């Protein structure tokens with residue numbers, strides 16, 4: 537594994553995690569641009585695909601397979617604030633509601649707890665009520681309000697999952 541990568545996909549077995557590549561990034565770009573929060577925030581398919589496939593040393597983007605099909609993706613920025621920032625999490629609509637999102641969070645929390653990290657952070661748009669409910673069910677607390685972070689007039693909510701008992 538590359539030393540700079542925080543997640544070793546083999547630790548997520550039996551889940552199958554694959555590195556993001558241009559074909560997968562294009563698939564997610566095309567799909568995510570058509571659903572919230574990205575639709576309302578005005579992201580384009582090309583812009584999302586560029587973000588997902590960018591060679592950024594500071595973050596890791598992985599795709600999750602569900603059987604033969606690509607079902608979800610997530611982007612993690614390690615070492616953010618005594619723990620990583622989950623920058624993006626997306627389960628494609630036809631795969632939602634089947635426990636994949638929950639399993640990704642559970643595995644990320646286990647892995648970063650094992651690495652000795654104190655927190656798993658994420659950000660959700662204020663209007664994305666279903667995602668905020670989802671994160672709260674996974675144990676995240678809403679701890680910050682970030683107006684105009686992504687787009688003028690839209691507020692983002694900072695969420696924190698404590699990984700260690702202090």
Ligand SMILES: CC(C)(COP(=O)(O)OP(=O)(O)OC[C@H]1O[C@@H](n2cnc3c(N)ncnc32)[C@H](O)[C@@H]1OP(=O)(O)O)[C@@H](O)C(=O)NCCC(=O)NCCS
Pocket residue numbers: 571572573624625626627628631632633634635636637638639659660661664666667669670673
């Ligand atoms: C939010 C998201 C990641 C959840 O993933 P998922 O695979 O659909 O959710 P799961 O099937 O793992 O559900 C896990 C739990 O959350 C609950 N849940 C999932 N979606 C929910 C919703 N919209 N409203 C309320 N609860 C929800 C489920 O009922 C389940 O509850 P349980 O623990 O009692 O079984 C996914 O729906 C998604 O990608 N949405 C669009 C993009 C998005 O909003 N991303 C996150 C913010 S950027």
